[in-house]
Amino acid sequence: MKLEQELGRIMRGGYKKNEPMSLHTSWRAGGPADYYLFPADRDELKEIVRFQKRAGLPLFVLGNGTNLLVRDGGIRGLVVHIGEPFSYICREGEMLRAGSGTPLTLLAQRAAEEGLRGLGFAAGIPGSLGGALVMNAGAFGSYIGPLVAEVSIISPGGEQVRLVPEDIVFGYRQSNLSGRGIIVEALLKLEEGDPETLKREVERYHAERRRRHPTLPSAGSVFRNPPGNPAGRLIEAAGGKGLSIGAARVSEKHANFIVNTGGASARDIESLIELIRQRVKDKFGVELETEVRIVGEER
Ligand SMILES: Cc1cc2nc3c(=O)[nH]c(=O)nc-3n(C[C@H](O)[C@H](O)[C@H](O)COP(=O)(O)OP(=O)(O)OC[C@H]3O[C@@H](n4cnc5c(N)ncnc54)[C@H](O)[C@@H]3O)c2cc1C
DSSP: OHHHHHHHHHOSSOEEEEEEGGGSSTTOOOOEEEEEEOOSSHHHHHHHHHHHHHHTOOEEEESSOSSEEEOTTBEEEEEEEOOGGGOOEEEETTEEEEETTSBHHHHHHHHHHTTEESOGGGTTOOSBHHHHHHHTOEETTEESGGGEEEEEEEOTTSOEEEEOGGGOOEETTEETTTTSOEEEEEEEEOEEOOHHHHHHHHHHHHHHHHHHSOSSSOOSOOBOOOTTSOHHHHHHHTTOTTOEETTEEEOSSOTTOEEEOSSOOHHHHHHHHHHHHHHHHHHHOOOOOBSSEEESBOO
């Protein structure tokens, strides 16, 4: 098949056909990607983007898959995984330049070791830097957006483009980086701090997560917090804790987490999301919005 011949030519890093997305999402649910690509470098990424355009195929960018519900029918076209080859960190004065595949936890740890302050909140967030920028990931009152000095993307035209803070708008768990291309690198501005104090801060945040979060597979907080009231509190007050559909269950530990207790389908999870939303709406008149992104097709 011509398409596969061309993919074989482009993909030095490799690709798989009909790859189950349940292997690549933290919820451990989701159907197959038609073509799952793991590029080795930026040049390969540029070629993929140009190929995708020529072939008229949809392209979805995957980081660590920790904020995603992929439906059971899977994703058509290309799924491009930004992983290991895009994981690196270099210090530049009081800034860190890092690849978009760098795990946030690693970045937080390295910043602390370098005596650079500002990334402690990211310790324990299981996403990649690219996913964190798209989502404006945050915790404990801090967000990644304000740290950004520069973001490099591969544009939909297949060119590398450098974005500066004036080009980027960060909001609550969202940014206008979504859909603008594939993020490959970012420069983050930090402040001098004491490495020992910063390492203790990282440890504290890890401990706090262990205390608050369930350990079963999840995608973190399912819903955004509506103004004035954490979503978890509303769900709990609406009797949501412990509700389950199939193998998907609202965590007893944190009501804004849905856990996969073993073999949950994406349909189970999405049905539970709908049920919680309805309960909260009936009880408080509040329409919860998902923070997790729901993608792909129904089976
Ligand atoms: C246990 C647990 C705890 C969590 N705690 C937090 C928390 O405290 N705070 C928080 O904000 N989030 C939290 N999350 C959610 C999640 O980790 C973050 O949203 C994270 O930033 C997502 O990164 P990712 O690499 O997994 O992105 P993915 O889930 O892979 O993708 C998310 C979105 O970003 C896009 N994307 C990913 N990489 C790129 C790229 N390189 N270029 C362009 N687009 C890209 C994808 O297309 C998708 O639209 C938690 C999740 C879990 C499972």
